[in-house]
Amino acid sequence: MTQVQVLILGLLLGGVYALMASGLTLLFGVMRVVNLAHAAFIVLAAFLSFFLWEGAGIDPLVSLVVTVPVFFLLGMAIYRTVFPRIEGSPRFTEMTVLMTFGFAFILEGLMSKYFTGIFRQTKPPYAQDAIILGDLYVPTGQLYAAITSAVFLVALWAFLKYTRTGYGVRATMQNRDAAQLVGVDVRRVSTVAFGMGMALAGAAGALISFVFPFYPSRHWQWIAILLSLVVLGGMGSLKGAVVGALGLAVISSFVSTHIGAVWAPITFFGALFLMLMVKPEGLFGKKARA
């Protein structure tokens, strides 16, 4: 395999990781919530796509119109029922880590029980196909997934940049108290942002359903990778998450080709440890408030 080929595969993979990580970093940026259950929700969305595919023959790319709104509503409901209770606690972020750690186990347990631990994958025709360009090949499944991810990320960026609510979200990311002072309804912005973070998980779930085989306990592997690249990019920075995802996915794809596929995840964790030792706040992060 040529180096260009490895690069292409890495970039396609990175596109999907970027979407998976974007919801995570949005939640942290706006609400200081670290959602350890993010990947578990992604797996749940993948199951939703899978059952739509198996049961009704709906293409996973079409099932986005179901998973995204469903997860948006689910996100807002979760935010409203759980988070106001712990909002005032002195170590809020740490509390959210533990709380979502609990969510992850609840989801994994229920999914293992009712959906079983069998490896699943939706198999639309394009998922097994590839475009051949000379001696290079581009797997169409991953290509479509990466393109769809890019569309969602651009839409997210445009929303944050050009809409009034998006403006409020960015203000809240920069300084929650100041945003409140200048009249941003932080509570509403947080609810919407949480819904959007979960909607991004819903979108990522539909995409990974044909890119990776999945099973309930697989989410730990993903959340560790996602958290590593979010820390690397700087917690709460969308740009950081995208750059981290693309960069690390490319490196891991080289590791996978030249050293062995099982060692690919080490790239992410190794990069995390290096970053923690050199620049703990990450590439694009603000100095951490302890």
Add this chain to the structure above:
Amino acid sequence: MTDIRTVDQATAPATEQRVPSSSRWWVLGAVVLFALALPSARFLGSYNYVLQLATIAFMWIALASSWNILGGYTGYISLGHNVFYGVGGYVAGMLLLELGWSPFVTAPLAGLVAMALGLVAGLITYRAHGTSFIISTVAMLLVVTLLMDNWSYLGGSNGLSLPLPGFDVSWLKVPFYYAMLVAAIGAVILGHRVQHSKFGLALRAIASDEVKAEMAGINTRKYKVMAFAISAFFPGVVGALWGYSLSYLRPVIFLIIAVAARMVLMSIVGGRGTVAGPVIGAVLIIAIDEASVSLLGSSELNLAVTGLLLVVTLLFFPLGIVGTLREHNRLPAWLDWD
């Protein structure tokens, strides 16, 4: 030192005004005596189930109490502490296979190796705070799992079989029972010593406000790394014993994140940063486990119950059983081991 004391009093005002009581010593003494005498029930019939359950409970008391040194006193939450448990299991297992040394003898050594690894982990992560620290412990767990799954010398993901100890089968569980009991008592005493030492004071100062602690002249870096190392010792010890009692070692036994979740859950349910908390939490969670597996009949739903308990505890009693009772001045003297 005066500065540190002020920080400490701000976090735990209740400890200073406690009425000294001897009732807890009676209760603790009775519990330990009962535990020591329990294996003699073997003469009355087959008590293997009870012994096994008690052995498991002792193991979790040791694990949760150790986690509490870092996660409770210091306020640094580790979601990868089962790494040290696994390392202990493998170190003792390999010493048994390669040199024929019994894990009953090498368990403390396995603890020391785990401690050395804890020191390394502490040195890598001491610059990370709060969330980044938690994430790095998850990453540490996954790195070690990946190594263990693919290290053919250690049997990879299929693991290794260990020879059984050469005792009479009907008494097989008894030495494990006593060894775990010793480990559990050791871990609780360690927690108590830490609580009452200058070292523990520094840890609690770090937990309440790391910047102020640093200002007060505490070498926070040194103390955090030390807390990490010390909290790794007993997980290594009980890992060595547990692997031997199962007679096989496999990464999934030690390294699935649910094991780490248990340590966290037990400490939080019982009360983080208290001596009695992890003990109460461990016993309670083991009891709930037994009940839920026999009622629901499924280990998958048991996982969901674990998660639900964590969420409910955090929402309604974030201080845990011991912490909540103390806050309302309802903590019975026999539960106040601090």
